[in-house]
Amino acid sequence: MAVVGMNGVSFVGPRNEIEEVALNCLRYENFEPMKPDVMLEHYPLNQRFETFKGNRYDALMEKLDELWKRSGVQAPNPKIVSRLPLLHFEDLAERVGVVTRVMDEWRTNLAELQDEREKCRVRLSFILALSEIGYKFSELSNTPYVAITVGTLTKENWHRLHETSLAAPFLPIQLDPVGYEKDKEIDTDTDMWADNVMVALLYGHSYREDMQKILSSVHMRVVQFDKSEYEKYENVDAAHYQLETVESEIELCLNTPARYVADNRMELEKLYAAVYTKQRVESLWRYHAEMGDVYILSGWMPVDACLWMKKLIVEKMPKTMMITEKDHVLQKEGREIPTLLHNLPFIRRFQEIVRLYSLPSYGELDPTFVVALSFCFFFGFMFGDVGHGIALILGTMLLEKKGLMGSAIASVMKTSGVFAMLFGLLYGSVFGNEELIAPLWLSPMHSVDSILPVSIGVGVAFLSLGICFKIENSARRGEWGEAFFSPEGLIGLVFYWLAVGQTAVLMGSDPADALNQQFFTVVMATLFAIMIFGNGVSKLLFHGEKVDDGGVVHVFSVFHAMLNFLSNTASFVRLAAFALNHAGLCGAVFMLSEMVENVPGGKIYHAIVMVIGQLIVIGLEGMIVFIQTLRLEYYEFFGKFYRGGGREFAPVLWKR
Amino acid sequence: MASLGGGAIAGSAKAKARRGTLLSSEEMTALLEQKTVPEIVDRLRGRSFDVFLSRLSADNIRRGELEFLLDVSILAEGLIFRPYADAQDRKLLDLWLESFDIDLIKNFIRSLVGGQFEHVSADNALELVSEFKLTLVDQDRLLSAHSLREVIMSIKKESLRSALSAALPSAYENLSSDDVDFDRAEFQKTIFDLVMTIDRFYLNALYDAVKDMSGQAGRMMHMIVGVRVDLTNLYWIYRARRFFGLSPEEALTLILRARYHADFDTLTKFAFAEPDAMASVLADTIYSGIFEFNEDDNKNVALREMKLESRVSKMLLSTAERVFISGSDGFQNVLAYLILKEFEIRDITAVMESVRYGFDKNQTAMFLIRTLSSLEKEMN
Known part of the structure; x- marks a missing residue:
């Protein structure tokens, strides 16, 4: 239940040792880099170092990733290569260069083959179009009046060409493309011909020069035929055969990266691990600075990790200096310290609920622990049913498995399901049936008088906790006036408790136990007056403490806070209301199913109504209860104390 | 609407x-x-x-x-x-703001071949307006591009990518500022083609987004984009004919697919007219006078062209002002x-x-x- 303490650290030392530091930071994933000039602005060396940004290894990684992607083999899961000083950028770049040359050659071959395939397709489409109107391909080798050009162009360019033909002496004909059915998936990264339109153009020989210019404007890829081809592909089968031959060659070519990886796997995996490690290290020190041969690396690190790193540096990196800046010093300077939450595994899953609202700022109380317990409690209270709890868990597992629900929210839902089951046992409810098991506590429908005060009592306790948190947060920030005199401070809490206590006693069995009315009024008025004049009192007692609001605004905000005490407390009636609602809805489903039981085939209708009804209760009411629970957390509870707005600690991770 | x-x-x-x-x-x-x-x-x-x-x-x-x-x-x-x-207007606004992506890509292409545009300025811009996200282009891929082909491959929309690929002859695919002969006419044409392809893509998409909008607001938006589309078509034809010596048919292949008041027939007549007679084709349209020059104008080409650019911009400005003058509410x-x-x-x-x-x-x-x-x- 804490925001982890964070220090600003800078490591200054020779490159090889700083690489070791970086490797260790990567290994434990506990370092968020920042610019050294920010951290070291008070030190005289600030003026003399050069800072850098960028990662030379990104380009190398990209090339290697491309190879693995094209090979269809999953990229290796590299381990940290610890002998970093032996790996120089130039050496690695040269080794990656070999891979790049292989890939470039492959890409060129593939592009040539794809061009050839396109030519074959255009030729075949054209031959087939000609044969449909009774012409032979060879008859076009020598046309005295009409010139014919075939080729492909994009749809957009086809539109422009077609429109231009209305104002120019040429006839464009769109061909039915042949041979595309074999394309399983168009890879537009390599296949420039993908998704184009195939056309034949007829025009007079005298217009040839103008036509060439127009074709150049619309970027048509013209397929030229020489004389030998006219004879060679006279027969459609020959054209088909040629296309199939090229397609087989493409198939072979596509397998080249896979073959290359298979033949050189060991060496490629080593190279991948080395480049990967260097890439991650450079990513970690992307803001590093250099001062001659000395490297400077700055960033944020959890306090525990700082101690451990300091020990490691003393033992293994004697030439490196570690400069630590304490959090309170950095906070005073106005630096935004990142937030890292640390909670027990069960509680951790509820961090997502807190994060959904806003991450606590550094130094603020982390409410995750309370949120975890209260969320489960509220959800179970409103959705208590053994059967529905089980269904909720199973449904969540299914959605999670299908990837329709994130694991963080799924964990919250499953835990909520467990609490729904527990409260189901307390209410004695299984799929809305309250006769199967006896309630361990009460049945909401039959004990309205008991469950209502409990829900209000829970609200009072929860809101009081919120106010306590506010007092603690204010004290941490040194805002003592706020902690004591604000409506959500100590005075406000006493005012609230007195009001609640007096109301409870007056409404209870023995009103005579209530405080004397006059005494009560005087005390409450005094407390109220302290809150009204809280700003002034704070200034007097805590010498110049800043206050948020001006006088009039403050008075209104106190009245507003008083109203909030009332409305926030009343808001918790929803705990009981939804517990009743749940029982009521289930009752309605039972009634409906019984109504259809007497019609022909009634048993089937009964079952159908039951199943659909239960699904609606689980789906619809489950969702509403989830939202209501969030509301109680965010509005009633967080509204009392929480500021949020923290920036998440973002260490450089080993995994990219 | x-x-x-x-x-x-x-x-x-x-x-x-x-x-x-x-x-x-x-x-x-x-x-x-x-x-x-x-x-x-x-x-x-x-x-x-x-x-x-x-x-x-x-x-x-x-x-x-x-x-x-x-x-x-x-x-x-x-x-x-x-x-x-609302959802429809937001889509239109995002498309409108895609002009920033468009300018970025164009600048990048120019920088790659001319080295005039600093890559870092793209980073700066995006820092300044952190809520803006490039939608047309993969930012990281664009910023790390070293060749024209890599710039094209950084574009997310396939239709634009394939149009640009078609406009990029294989001879220039891998060129960067290190190995370019900037003065070569065919190379200049490649850059010109790429930039025009990008503009065409953007304006066509913008026009497609407004052309079927109904109601007063829809008609006004149609007018705002439509006038821009018409003026772009006319201006491109004018420049193609007067400065690049293209044939009328070639000039027509350059223009947008979108049309507002100036239909293909008008544009054809405009393209086939001699440059000095182009204005007469538009005499009966709302664009009359824009391409009209007197003898003094023709003596100073630079001044004439500045005048033309100014008239085109003033027309767009007055269209925008007409929208406000109409007094109606809407996007x-x-x-x-x-x-x-x-x-x-x-x-x-x-x-x-x-x-x-x-x-x-x-x-x-x-x-x-x-x-x-x-x-x-x-x-x-």
Whole structure:
């Protein structure tokens, strides 16, 4: 239940040792880099170092990733290569260069083959179009009046060409493309011909020069035929055969990266691990600075990790200096310290609920622990049913498995399901049936008088906790006036408790136990007056403490806070209301199913109504209860104390 | 679009209110009287671009940086209206703001072959308007591109990518600034083709988004984009015929797929007319006079072309102003405001340009898109 303490650290030392530091930071994933000039602005060396940004290894990684992607083999899961000083950028770049040359050659071959395939397709489409109107391909080798050009162009360019033909002496004909059915998936990264339109153009020989210019404007890829081809592909089968031959060659070519990886796997995996490690290290020190041969690396690190790193540096990196800046010093300077939450595994899953609202700022109380317990409690209270709890868990597992629900929210839902089951046992409810098991506590429908005060009592306790948190947060920030005199401070809490206590006693069995009315009024008025004049009192007692609001605004905000005490407390009636609602809805489903039981085939209708009804209760009411629970957390509870707005600690991770 | 939602009315009201924050004629005239760029910057402090201008160091203002920051401020202005837009309007606004992606890609292509545009400025721009996300292009891939092909491959929309791939001859695929002969005509044509392909893609998409919109607001948005489409088509044909010596048919292959008032028939007649007779083709259209020049104009080609550019811009400006004058509410006011803002920035840039060349205020006023009533009064 804490925001982890964070220090600003800078490591200054020779490159090889700083690489070791970086490797260790990567290994434990506990370092968020920042610019050294920010951290070291008070030190005289600030003026003399050069800072850098960028990662030379990104380009190398990209090339290697491309190879693995094209090979269809999953990229290796590299381990940290610890002998970093032996790996120089130039050496690695040269080794990656070999891979790049292989890939470039492959890409060129593939592009040539794809061009050839396109030519074959255009030729075949054209031959087939000609044969449909009774012409032979060879008859076009020598046309005295009409010139014919075939080729492909994009749809957009086809539109422009077609429109231009209305104002120019040429006839464009769109061909039915042949041979595309074999394309399983168009890879537009390599296949420039993908998704184009195939056309034949007829025009007079005298217009040839103008036509060439127009074709150049619309970027048509013209397929030229020489004389030998006219004879060679006279027969459609020959054209088909040629296309199939090229397609087989493409198939072979596509397998080249896979073959290359298979033949050189060991060496490629080593190279991948080395480049990967260097890439991650450079990513970690992307803001590093250099001062001659000395490297400077700055960033944020959890306090525990700082101690451990300091020990490691003393033992293994004697030439490196570690400069630590304490959090309170950095906070005073106005630096935004990142937030890292640390909670027990069960509680951790509820961090997502807190994060959904806003991450606590550094130094603020982390409410995750309370949120975890209260969320489960509220959800179970409103959705208590053994059967529905089980269904909720199973449904969540299914959605999670299908990837329709994130694991963080799924964990919250499953835990909520467990609490729904527990409260189901307390209410004695299984799929809305309250006769199967006896309630361990009460049945909401039959004990309205008991469950209502409990829900209000829970609200009072929860809101009081919120106010306590506010007092603690204010004290941490040194805002003592706020902690004591604000409506959500100590005075406000006493005012609230007195009001609640007096109301409870007056409404209870023995009103005579209530405080004397006059005494009560005087005390409450005094407390109220302290809150009204809280700003002034704070200034007097805590010498110049800043206050948020001006006088009039403050008075209104106190009245507003008083109203909030009332409305926030009343808001918790929803705990009981939804517990009743749940029982009521289930009752309605039972009634409906019984109504259809007497019609022909009634048993089937009964079952159908039951199943659909239960699904609606689980789906619809489950969702509403989830939202209501969030509301109680965010509005009633967080509204009392929480500021949020923290920036998440973002260490450089080993995994990219 | 038939009935206006609360968001559209709020956005419209905001656009009208922000229109009031544009530089008045007197303020623009006062800018013309400044002698140096820092003085102009000082005059502009306290305006909506202050947050951008504050990034400049007072004693070392670089013109390129200043212009760039002013351009980014248009993007920031556009984003202000996003929360007020419903789904359809938001889509249109995002498309409108895609012009920033478009400019970035074009600048990148130019920088790659000319080395004039600093890659880092793209980073800076995106830092300034952190809520803006490039949608047309993969930012990381673009920023790390070293060849024209890599720039093209960084584009996310396949239709644009394949259009650009088609416009890129394989001979130039891997060229970067290290190995380019910039003076080669075929290379210049490649760059020209790529840039035009990008513009065509953007304007066609914009027109497709508004052409079927109904109601008063839809018609107005159709008009705003439509006039721009028509003027682009006419202007491209004019330049292709007059300056690049293209045949009428070739000129027609350059234009957009989109048409507003100037249909293909009009454009064909315009393309087939001799350059000096082009204006007569448009005599009966709303574009009459734009391409009309007297003998004096034709004696000074540079001045004639400046006049033409100014007329085209003034026509777009008056279209945007007509939207406000109509008084109707709707998202069209947002688009109209963004046009006015863009032209205000272009005028400011022109004023800075004039300071560099030492023009006086009357000469500078000729280059401005807006007509300065206060200056006219002064002259009278």
